[in-house]
Amino acid sequence: MSQELVLEDRLRSAKEWAFWLYLGHGLSVFFTLGAASLIPLIFNYIKRDDSAGTFVHSHHGWMIRSFWWYLVWVCVGWALFATVLGIVFAWIVWAAAWLWKIYRLIRGIMALNNNSPIGD
Numbered sequence: 001m002s003q004e005l006v007l008e009d010r011l012r013s014a015k016e017w018a019f020w021l022y023l024g025h026g027l028s029v030f031f032t033l034g035a036a037s038l039i040p041l042i043f044n045y046i047k048r049d050d051s052a053g054t055f056v057h058s059h060h061g062w063m064i065r066s067f068w069w070y071l072v073w074v075c076v077g078w079a080l081f082a083t084v085l086g087i088v089f090a091w092i093v094w095a096a097a098w099l100w101k102i103y104r105l106i107r108g109i110m111a112l113n114n115n116s117p118i119g120d
Contacts, residue, residue, distance in 0.1 A: 013050075025040045025105055044064050
């Protein structure tokens with residue numbers, strides 16, 4: 001009985017952390033275009049081990065991968081922006097990357113609220 005309570009408490013805590021990290025990533029994307037996502041990313045790496053063996057573990061991986069792929073596409077946009085002809089394409093890449101990041105955050109938080117793992 002006490003093991004179940006400890007497991008439930010551990011799961012609840014991991015789920016709460018994941019929720020706040022989703023919120024942190026979301027606020028970062030809306031207010032800093034993702035620049036401040038480095039802070040929740042660090043916490044994702046720290047708290048991921050605490051959620052091992054639960055469905056929440058997949059959410060940390062999801063947020064981590066979302067951050068790194070978003071960064072890759074932002075860098076591609078900057079590379080395009082450096083060329084005069086690529087400026088229009090850079091804006092398209094940045095807009096697509098931003099929308100993709102929002103989609104991943106919404107999909108992830110919906111799965112978290114349904115107590116289900118998330119994956120690619």
